[in-house]
Amino acid sequence: MPLCHARAPRGLWGRKRKALCKLTPCDNCPGWADCNGKSLLHAPSSLPSNITDLDLSFNSLVVPRHGTLLMDFPSLRSLNLSSNALLVLSPAVFSNLGALRLLDLSSCSIAYLHTDAFKGLGNLHTLLLRNNSLQELEVPFFLPLKALLYLDLQHNALVSVDTLSLQLMEAVPQVRLEGNPWVCDCSARSLQQWLQRRQAVQVTCASPPELRGSAVAALDSQDLGCWMKQRFPRGVSTAQQITVTLSNTTTPPAGKGGRSWPYLVGFLVAAIGISILIALAAKCKLFHKNFASYRHRPLPETSSIGGSPMEDSSSWDRDSSGQGASKNHPMPDAGHLQAEDDDGFIEDNYIQPSEQLPEEEERELHLSI
CATH class of the missing domain: 3.80.10.10 (Ribonuclease Inhibitor)
Known part of the structure; x- marks a missing residue:
């Protein structure tokens, strides 16, 4: 392998390769360019577009708010942007670098990563973000990095990481989180x-x-x-369970305990409300039942031939007092009255006309006798 393509430690990049390669605005050899510490605001346009390794560390690069940072170098496999005041990475700023394998963003004072900051870096293997000011990691930040093998987050301002981000980092073999x-x-x-x-x-x-x-x-x-x-x-009693639990746990931190009482109050209120509704429903049903029973009245009693008992008794009193009685019509005996009462309970609908006439003649015959 030619010396210009040899991978050397960072401290040797400025010595060995300056001695072996032709000096230009950026020291470069075929496929490689070293623009370290040149006070650059943008990558030099004089660099060949087919370079695969580019070092732009210790400059003053301006990151565009829209669009990509290195539009003219689609073949890059290694990019060093460390020690530039990047602060915030705009969305899809590296989207044209689909072949990139290593990205160094160390010591760039990055405080926030847009969720689409690394969009398009599906082949990235190494991402260095140490010595920045990151306070949190959002889940979409990891989604484009399908091939990531090494993630360096040392010496940031991370105080916690959510569970979903940790699950996504499970796919990364090496993750450095020291110094947070x-x-x-x-x-x-x-x-x-x-x-x-x-x-x-x-x-x-x-x-x-x-x-x-x-x-x-x-x-x-x-x-x-x-x-x-x-x-x-199953054989352990409740008292033993409480004893073991109290001996193996400590008092929860102030401000984080006693949060179960709102749920208990809510449960009690719901139970009381349901009980009241059931009681009201039962009481309404009982009220309707009693109201319907009060509306029923006993049927009036009918006389033997259709008249009311009051009319029969009044007419009988008149006959007994002599106002309508005659010697030719004596008082009928008790047997005849019982027969009339029994006959009176038979409904007219069930007596045929042919049968009704002989009964009337027989009644007149008894009265005459």
């Missing part, structure tokens, strides 16, 4: 488990003060102040 001011409370439980799986004991806590300098992976749920659910065999 990690807060070791219950929210760091996911980070702790992730570090334990990777055996990364160098990541240490910055707060709270009693855990400062402790390895995050070496802590447990008690140190983080988390309440953990425990499973007990």
